[in-house]
Amino acid sequence: MKTAASAFLGLIVLVLATGAARADGAAGKEVFEGSDCQSCHFTQGPATEKTIDDQLAKMGPELWYAGSKFQRPWLEAWLQDPQPIRPMKFNSVMEPNPGGHPALSVGQAGSVADYLMSLTSDVVEAGAVKVKKKNLKGRLIFVKKMPCSGCHQFPTKKKFSGGMSGPSLVGAGERLNPDWVLAYLQKPKVFKPVKMMPVFVGVLRDKDMKNVAAHVATFK
Amino acid sequence: MSRLLLMGVLILGSVITGIGIAADGEKLFAFYCAQCHGSEGKGDGPNVTGDFPVDPRDFTETAEMNKLSNADIRNVIIDGGPIADKSPMMPPWGKTLNDEEVDALVQHLRKLCNCTGKAD
Numbered sequence: 206m207k208t209a210a211s212a213f214l215g216l217i218v219l220v221l222a223t224g225a226a227r228a229d230g231a232a233g234k235e236v237f238e239g240s241d242c243q244s245c246h247f248t249q250g251p252a253t254e255k256t257i258d259d260q261l262a263k264m265g266p267e268l269w270y271a272g273s274k275f276q277r278p279w280l281e282a283w284l285q286d287p288q289p290i291r292p293m294k295f296n297s298v299m300e301p302n303p304g305g306h307p308a309l310s311v312g313q314a315g316s317v318a319d320y321l322m323s324l325t326s327d328v329v330e331a332g333a334v335k336v337k338k339k340n341l342k343g344r345l346i347f348v349k350k351m352p353c354s355g356c357h358q359f360p361t362k363k364k365f366s367g368g369m370s371g372p373s374l375v376g377a378g379e380r381l382n383p384d385w386v387l388a389y390l391q392k393p394k395v396f397k398p399v400k401m402m403p404v405f406v407g408v409l410r411d412k413d414m415k416n417v418a419a420h421v422a423t424f425k
Numbered sequence: 426m427s428r429l430l431l432m433g434v435l436i437l438g439s440v441i442t443g444i445g446i447a448a449d450g451e452k453l454f455a456f457y458c459a460q461c462h463g464s465e466g467k468g469d470g471p472n473v474t475g476d477f478p479v480d481p482r483d484f485t486e487t488a489e490m491n492k493l494s495n496a497d498i499r500n501v502i503i504d505g506g507p508i509a510d511k512s513p514m515m516p517p518w519g520k521t522l523n524d525e526e527v528d529a530l531v532q533h534l535r536k537l538c539n540c541t542g543k544a545d
């Protein structure tokens with residue numbers, strides 16, 4: 206009898222929770238569209254860009270896989286205080302990022318985060334990257350063997366180092382889902398068919414990519 | 426008459442193709458290469474901060490560029506700096522660019538250096 210009652214209660218909680226999430230996702234979509242976010246950010250996937258011009262026509266990062274890419278707590282906080290992630294303006298290697306991304310209120314940020322976290326890609330395999338405190342193999346590839354640091358800022362003892370053309374990876378451990386970082390390396394065409402970052406498929410082995418993703422996950 | 430017409434079509438076709446490749450090369454360079462080599466190819470792209478461990482090649486240095494054959498340039502674009510004992514900061518673009526795009530880039534670099542390079 207006790208077991209049946211517990212199961213019934215559990216079912217009610219599950220239904221309520223699902224309903225709440227759905228409602229918040231819908232509310233977030235309303236805020237997203239009402240704020241005209243879609244004028245810069247694609248939320249429809251998969252990617253269809255075929256040429257450099259297609260990529261350059263985009264005004265901001267695509268968000269159709271935001272739920273696979275970002276970590277929810279970071280996303281919700283960033284939406285309230287959106288500081289630039291890219292040193293350079295989106296799609297530009299010459300113009301500095303002017304900042305000025307619109308900020309959302311606490312309530313709006315929560316709703317929009319719910320909505321964006323509902324946008325996922327099924328090629329991202331949960332748990333594919335094992336994150337530890339350090340990944341020396343990944344570090345060696347990131348800093349020495351491959352040119353990652355040439356385009357991406359990353360944290361160092363002196364604060365940070367690295368290039369300017371790619372998104373900064375400072376704080377990536379809190380911002381990015383390591384499984385998405387791996388998927389982005391393994392299947393770049395799914396997420397961004399035309400991009401300034403080289404394709405490393407056939408250059409790095411799968412285990413190297415996993416190590417790089419695990420190393421990026423350590424970035425504070 | 427028909428021979429003349431055919432010749433004219435062939436010449437026009439070559440000119441158009443030539444322009445197309447040159448335009449693509451410029452666009453490809455601006456998108457992929459300028460981030461390190463600079464928009465004018467002088468090796469001064471935005472990634473070349475004080476932390477950048479090497480000096481990206483200045484493609485406007487005619488004498489230096491003349492030491493390289495087109496095949497030398499192609500190899501480095503495709504396989505990255507280490508294939509020519511240079512820095513891994515020069516990425517391997519062979520999995521990103523197709524042959525036509527690599528050729529267009531080589532042609533664009535030849536324009537920047539205003540040189541033809543040594544024979545392949």
